Amino acid sequence: TAWFLLADGAGPFHDNLVPELIGFCIEGFFLVGLLSLIQESRERARRRELWLSLRGSLRGILSNLDIAFLAPNAEPTQTRVLEQDLDSVERFMRELRESRMSLRSMTSLKRESVEALALVRDMIPVAAQLSASHMRWWIAIVDSMRQLSRARTREGVEQSVYLLLENMGEFDRLSY
Numbered sequence: 001t002a003w004f005l006l007a008d009g010a011g012p013f014h015d016n017l018v019p020e021l022i023g024f025c026i027e028g029f030f031l032v033g034l035l036s037l038i039q040e041s042r043e044r045a046r047r048r049e050l051w052l053s054l055r056g057s058l059r060g061i062l063s064n065l066d067i068a069f070l071a072p073n074a075e076p077t078q079t080r081v082l083e084q085d086l087d088s089v090e091r092f093m094r095e096l097r098e099s100r101m102s103l104r105s106m107t108s109l110k111r112e113s114v115e116a117l118a119l120v121r122d123m124i125p126v127a128a129q130l131s132a133s134h135m136r137w138w139i140a141i142v143d144s145m146r147q148l149s150r151a152r153t154r155e156g157v158e159q160s161v162y163l164l165l166e167n168m169g170e171f172d173r174l175s176y
Contacts, residue, residue, distance in 0.1 A: 050127075065092045110148060
């Protein structure tokens, strides 16, 4: 670089090489920027897939809650919508505050919690791949599912379900 500064700026070497070097640097910046965007897009897609797999492991609980608060003659919400819609957790919390679940619904939720607990617990490393905050809220979800699986009274089941929904809401707020 010192040669370019000290040179008088004339001659075929200077006339041909300097514009080529400038063009090469500009192209390099564009390529690095483009590759960074592609890498960021792939990372975002991977994180979304991880998040969807975590939400998918809660599908049974969400489906049971949807059925528990289903209006007469209404169709259940599609599974894909339950897995991806962040408003469903808030809706279930509102429904739980406003009405009481039937004994049959509570039994189904408790049974689903027992069956899904091992899978949800095994998903902790997946949540850790998203972030430490995701992992902490996922552990809270696992703990509330464990509490639900051990609940013996109506109040215990309702409190555990509400706690589970609160933890899911916090997990969802982190996004991906």
